[in-house]
Amino acid sequence: MDEVIADFLVAQRDWYRKHHGYNWVDAELAGRQAEDLAERLHVEAMEAHLHEGAFFRDLPVMTGAQSAIRRLQDVFDVFIVTAAMEYPLCCEAKYLWLKDHFPFISPLNVVFCGDKGIVAADYLLDDNLRFLRAFRGTGVMFTAPHNLHADWTPRVSGWAEAEAFFHAKAGRSVG
C-alpha cells in the first residue's frame, strides 16, 4: 500500500514539517528514509504516531493507481498485500481507506501480513527491497525516493509504467 497505492511519503514529510520544521528537498530524500534525516526523538514520535493507526486513514492516493488497477483487474487477479503487522493497530484504518479509495477490490483480496515471503502470487509490485527479496515470485520494484539507488530489476516508475509492464506480461497492449 504505502508508496505504491497510498502516498505515505507526502503525508510523512508534511507531518515532519508541521511538527518539527523539517523542509527536506527531494534530493535529500534520494536513497534515504525520513528516519535517516530526522533527529532520533522526532523519529520516535513519528513511530508512536504510526502505531496509533490513524495516520494511515487519510493518506492521499498515488496518482493513477485507481484507474490502472481497475484496468489490470480485467487481466489479473489483483490482491492488495500490505505489511500491516509492523503497525498492527493500523489494520482498521487501512481497511477503511481501501474501502473508500479502492471499493472495486474485494476485501477477500486484501492481505495484512508481516513477512511477504508468505504470499503465493506471480508478481509483487513493491517499493521495499526487503519485501521483494523475501517474495517467491517475480518482484517488481515500484520506484520511490528511498529506493532510487537500490539495485533491482525489473523496476517501474509510476502507474503508467507499472500498467504497461503488466499488460506486456499478459501479452496485451495498454488500451
Next chain:
Amino acid sequence: MDEVIADFLVAQRDWYRKHHGYNWVDAELAGRQAEDLAERLHVEAMEAHLHEGAFFRDLPVMTGAQSAIRRLQDVFDVFIVTAAMEYPLCCEAKYLWLKDHFPFISPLNVVFCGDKGIVAADYLLDDNLRFLRAFRGTGVMFTAPHNLHADWTPRVSGWAEAEAFFHAKAGRSVG
C-alpha cells in the same frame, strides 16, 4: 484461528443459547453449522455481532494449542493465517487475542486474509474445506463438528494428533 486455535464454536453456542434459547446437543451439530440450525433472523443477529469484532476478543483457546505450537516452532516456521477479511473490523480484536494467548508468535508471522489460496506455505491446518481446497500446499483438516462428514485426507482431531502429524512430517517423534 477459529476452530483450530480459538474455540469459536463454544462461544457461538453460548451466544445462541443466551440470546435465543437454543440448546443444541453435539449430535445436532455434526456436519452442520449453527447457521443451519438457527432461525434466519437469529443468524443475521449473530452475523451483525461478528462484524462488530468484539466477539473474537474473548474466545477461549483450543485445548493444547499453545503448548503444541510452541513445540512445533522448534521445527517449523509457524504462521497464523486467518480469514479475517470476512469480518474486516475484527482484525484488531484478533490481533490483541493473539498477543494475549500466543505472545510467542511474532506479529510478522500473522496473516489476515480472505482467500487462503494466496498463502505460500508447505502445510495449512484448517477446519474449513473451502480453504483447504483453495490452498496450494498440503492441507490438513482439523476436525470440527461441522466438518465431520467432509471427505478430506489427511485429517487430525485435536492438538495431540496435529502435533504428532507434523512432528512425523519433520521426521521427529513427539518429545
